[in-house]
Amino acid sequence: MPETVFEVDVDAAPEEQPDPIVNRWHPDVPPVERVSPGEKFRVECLDWTGNQVNNDDSASDIRDMRLDPNHHLSGPIAVDGAKPGDLLVVDILDLGPFPDNEWGFTGIFELDNGGGFLTDHFPNARKAIWDFDGVYTSSRHVPDVRFAGLSHPGILGTAPSHDLLERWNERERDLIERGPDDETAVNHETHDDDPPLALPPEPNEVLLGDMDDEAVEEAAEKAARTIPPRENAGNCDIKNLSRGSRVYLPVFVEGANLVTGDLHFSQGDGEITFCGAIEMAGYVDLKVDVIENGMERFGVDHAIFKPGNVEPQFSEYVVFEGYSVDEDGTQHYKNANVGMRRACLDAIDYLTNFGYTPEQAYIILSTVPVESRIAGIVDLPNTCVTVSVPEAVFDFDVDPDSLAEISSEGRGRAARPS
Template identity: 55%
Template sequence: MPEVIFEVSRDLSVSMRDQVVPGHNRWHPDIPPAATVKPGASYRIECKDWTDNQVRNSDDADDIRDMNIDPCHMLSGPFAIEGAEPGDLLVVDIVDIGPFQEQPWGYTGVFAKDNGGGFLTDYSPQASKAIWDFDGIWTSSRHVPGVRFIGNSHPGLFGCAPSPDLLTEWNRREQALIDANPDRVTGDAPAHPGDVPGAPQVPALALPPLPQDALLGTLSGSAFDQAAAVACRTIPPREHGGNVDIKDLGVGSRVYMPVYVPGANFSIGDLHFAQGDGEITFCGAIEMPGFIDLHFDLIKGGMDRYTQTMPFFKPGRVGPNYSEFLTFEGISVEDGRNYYMNATVAYRQACLNAINYLMPAMDWTFEQAYLFLGAAPIEGRIGGVVDIPNSAVSLSIPLSIFDRNILPSGAGGGRDLTAE
């Protein structure tokens, strides 16, 4: 086993704040490194779940409904890499990942609309939850019956610390977005029946710095106060990576990350046992605490050499291998309104089309189908972004994960389209 450079108490009720070395839940260049590592070596990093143990293994969703999102995400790190300098590329290989033995389960949640919401918050405004039990590489849920699948485990969030200038730029442009239309979710005119122009909508367009509940590693005193006032939230992805939720970054993947500060100050967390493209419920993967083994290396001057200012990666070869899918289409038309080349609207429509099909096919509620699409290894794809006025996307669901044949019956002349 690689050397453990960040350890989490196996009493998972112990907050990240009370670990021997605390992690952090904001981005700021002044957060002190939790450890220093050498290029060319592998290390194990232990992680809390992203909410810091706010979710219970229960049959109600009160914990999701009442969740305090202000302390999220809880990240392990930062880790200084010897010799890393601004302009380098940090090379991170994902060697292994898994849950703690002490918690052989994870969860998927839909936040209530007034507490963050999700991709389909106007269609499912109340909180809901599914618990998923782990059986080696497999998972199933008593709350979403009829499916069992192999996890595509990966980290949802990782990145290097921003430089002071980059942090300032993040805050400038995100505040400008809020200021442009502070009462709207999407920054667009009301699109759904019942919406009132000018009425307050939640959540906000972006999340400005919030000193309340901030954790900045071992930073304390006036240095903490100054940093917490401008430290960026971890919710969105940005140029350094961050909360990208890319399900293909599993074991065997190699990630090339831009370095903005001396030492890089790399952090990681938000481990997922499985996830569908888009993580559409917001708390939408199968979230878990656990460990991740990483190998670090450096490409000196790599940002200029490869003309990249954002992470790029080579996906690994380890993961579920599905060959047959049922695919649903979505276009950028919603509630009788055309949205010009809007792939977000199109993907929402593909998700709704899939949910409307799965509800009778699997005898599920809307919420069960919604939770399933966030957790299962579904494939989202861009079909077209040039055929005005509509973008087209697709959402593909592996057929073999169901306990029954969900294809339409009574067509095709009796030909069987699924492999034995």
């Protein structure tokens, strides 16, 4: 087994971990450990909330969650010889839950505390608990669904330089001040309870590893939230970034300062409920190498990766299409966000034919390895987005041809999530 270079305790608070947690991006966070190119090592991770969610049937922990300290991440880990302009090569060798902690959770967040992709349709908190059985998972809150997860780290990234950090903050502040562009917004009207357009630095509940208290107070004013993906990769939430994948990460500081966490047992493309994967605590085994001057040699400014070959095998899907026309009939210009919403809403409505509540269907789309694609982007004014739901994850037939055989009462076996 690779040497563990970062340890966590799932029974301890984030501030009381064996190794110090980080929850912001900042170039001055000191590395907790150093590794050499070619070295294999293990990183243990809390779930992204830092142990705020319980394995029970109440969604009060989702409703009342403290969001300012999220994500709770492991690192930084410095790589000997890595310098700005290089590419850090990261092989994901293995990952999974801790043997004595084989469960995870999915949450739908309150409209006024986190929200989600379809928060205007699902404004209230819900939670589903998933039990793991090897590579398979099932939930007492979403009956008749069982599937092999495509486990992956939601977050894998390198530290930004001071210059890059300032660019992030400037452009995100500008977006907040500018407001939504009519053709990129889902609806033309904005409301006071709409989710923010970006998350500027939040100095509340900042964790910056082993940085001393005085330095943390100063750095917290500029340290970037870990919520969005950026040039350093970070919170990409790519479900195919699983075992066997190789990732090429841009390096912006000496040592690269690799950070990871937010482990997912499984996720559908888009992670649409926000806490939309099957979130878990666990470990990830990595191996690293360095490509000197790789950013210029490869001609890249962002991460690239090669997927592993351990994906679940599905052959039959029910595919839903969405276009750039929102629910009230407003036509948008090539808006893939609107197209994705419409495809997801149709898929949710479809699954309710089989006895699922809309909330359960929403959770299914967010956790099952659903494939979402931009199928067509050249034909104005509509972008076509598809959401493909694998039929084999259900214990019954969800093929459209089967609907004629289902009674008007539906399946009636699906219990409402907490």
